[in-house]
Amino acid sequence: MASSSMATSISKALFSDSSISSSSPSTPRLLPLGGRQFHFNHKFNPILLRPSRSSDVFTRTCDTSPSFVAAAMATTEASFKVIDGKQTAKEIRDEIAEEISRMKDGIGVVPGLAVILVGDRKDSATYVRNKKKACDSVGIKSYEVRLPETASEEEVLKHIAGFNDDPSVHGILVQLPLPSHMNEQKVLNAVCIEKDVDGFHPLNIGRLAMRGREPLFVPCTPKGCIELLHRYGVPIKGKRAVVIGRSNIVGMPAALLLQREDATVSVVHSRTKNPEEITREADILIAAVGQPNMVRGSWIKPGAVIIDVGINPVEDSESPRGYRLVGDVCYEEASKIASAITPVPGGVGPMTIAMLLSNTLTSAKRVHNFK
Ligand SMILES: NC(=O)C1=CN([C@@H]2O[C@H](COP(=O)(O)OP(=O)(O)OC[C@H]3O[C@@H](n4cnc5c(N)ncnc54)[C@H](OP(=O)(O)O)[C@@H]3O)[C@@H](O)[C@H]2O)C=CC1
Numbered sequence: 001m002a003s004s005s006m007a008t009s010i011s012k013a014l015f016s017d018s019s020i021s022s023s024s025p026s027t028p029r030l031l032p033l034g035g036r037q038f039h040f041n042h043k044f045n046p047i048l049l050r051p052s053r054s055s056d057v058f059t060r061t062c063d064t065s066p067s068f069v070a071a072a073m074a075t076t077e078a079s080f081k082v083i084d085g086k087q088t089a090k091e092i093r094d095e096i097a098e099e100i101s102r103m104k105d106g107i108g109v110v111p112g113l114a115v116i117l118v119g120d121r122k123d124s125a126t127y128v129r130n131k132k133k134a135c136d137s138v139g140i141k142s143y144e145v146r147l148p149e150t151a152s153e154e155e156v157l158k159h160i161a162g163f164n165d166d167p168s169v170h171g172i173l174v175q176l177p178l179p180s181h182m183n184e185q186k187v188l189n190a191v192c193i194e195k196d197v198d199g200f201h202p203l204n205i206g207r208l209a210m211r212g213r214e215p216l217f218v219p220c221t222p223k224g225c226i227e228l229l230h231r232y233g234v235p236i237k238g239k240r241a242v243v244i245g246r247s248n249i250v251g252m253p254a255a256l257l258l259q260r261e262d263a264t265v266s267v268v269h270s271r272t273k274n275p276e277e278i279t280r281e282a283d284i285l286i287a288a289v290g291q292p293n294m295v296r297g298s299w300i301k302p303g304a305v306i307i308d309v310g311i312n313p314v315e316d317s318e319s320p321r322g323y324r325l326v327g328d329v330c331y332e333e334a335s336k337i338a339s340a341i342t343p344v345p346g347g348v349g350p351m352t353i354a355m356l357l358s359n360t361l362t363s364a365k366r367v368h369n370f371k
């Protein structure tokens with residue numbers, strides 16, 4: 001943070017109990033607007049993540065085409081900004097660590113997060129490891145349950161019930177996807193809503209969708225996307241926003257959040273006709289599809305702000321592991337047309353984890369009535 005007084009005011013805004021903003025003018029915002037403006041960071045250091053199966057590795061690339069280059073003249077390299085999720089997430093973790101030590105000193109309580117991992121998907125194991133590391137870095141106590149792929153649904157439900165009853169656990173996360181023999185809905189419904197730090201419980205999602213209602217938690221990835229827009233001073237009110245993807249965990253809640261911020265929102269999905277045309281209307285684009293480099297330069301309105309949620313492994317013989325991660329947006333093309341974009345990796349991913357820590361802290365503060 002630039003100064004400790006700024007840090008204090010931001011933590012107050014970030015950790016206030018109204019954890020989401022709404023269209024009501026009297027409701028506090030999730031985040032301060034216009035705090036820090038755009039970054040100029042072209043020295044991004046990519047991090048590799050091993051995919052779970054080699055069949056998960058895509059081969060699609062996006063080479064710059066001549067027709068696109070003409071359109072690219074609208075935005076010069078110099079005016080393009082990288083929205084640095086890795087750095088922003090670090091700043092948020094510092095703010096969270098400060099709040100946690102204030103709470104520990106004040107009432108002797110340390111927030112606790114329980115993570116349940118079923119099966120041996122390598123990517124899930126990596127995310128869970130990263131979550132644990134992040135918890136350690138801010139002073140959240142983490143509890144972990146690892147079950148084999150063959151575990152029964154009852155076993156998972158039993159662990160959830162145990163964590164629901166454990167007062168030292170303030171947040172419960174069941175890593176998705178679950179093995180196919182489990183009923184995901186039933187498992188997610190079992191997490192008590194006061195500990196639903198993923199924000200996946202239908203009650204929390206339902207409240208997110210309703211005007212004048214407040215969820216206890218907002219799903220971490222969409223919350224991280226909006227947080228980035230706020231922290232980079234991107235105005236949302238009255239803007240045209242397009243979300244590509246409508247999944248329960250990213251696309252749908254992202255569209256709801258943008259709407260609560262008074263954007264005019266369109267949702268593009270696999271049955272949408274003319275996705276390119278609709279996407280080109282976006283002042284703000286959130287892409288959460290799972291298709292490497294699907295959004296090309298020609299899909300982008302000059303000057304648009306792009307949040308790329310996609311994390312897709314693609315073959316890359318030059319990288320030591322034979323693949324690298326790319327987003328749903330062709331970064332190279334977008335960087336010549338958009339005004340700002342999140343990189344992959346180092347964009348939304350680290351923000352997802354930072355928001356999980358934030359939700360866990362909010363939960364502990366709420367249950368102990370700690371202001
Ligand atoms: N950075 C982070 O923290 C996170 C990143 N991710 C990444 O985000 C991406 C999306 O994840 P998730 O939402 O879980 O994925 P899902 O597969 O659950 O959803 C994908 C969505 O994209 C839509 N879609 C698929 N193909 C097309 C297409 N060709 N054109 C238009 N829409 C399409 C689908 O439409 P339909 O509904 O019609 O099927 C669906 O709504 C993935 O790459 C994932 O790895 C996910 C979570 C967190």
Ligand SMILES: Nc1nc(=O)c2c([nH]1)NC[C@@H]1CN(c3ccc(C(=O)N[C@@H](CCC(=O)O)C(=O)O)cc3)C=[N+]21
Pocket residue numbers: 047048049126127130173174175176177198220221311344345346347348349350352353
């Ligand atoms: N219950 C549940 N909640 C989730 O939030 C959830 C989930 N299940 N299942 C899987 C998806 C995916 N997800 C990511 C989190 C962090 C990165 C992340 O940190 N990515 C790094 C790269 C990898 C790394 O640095 O390790 C980056 O983009 O820079 C990515 C993806 C959360 N998800």
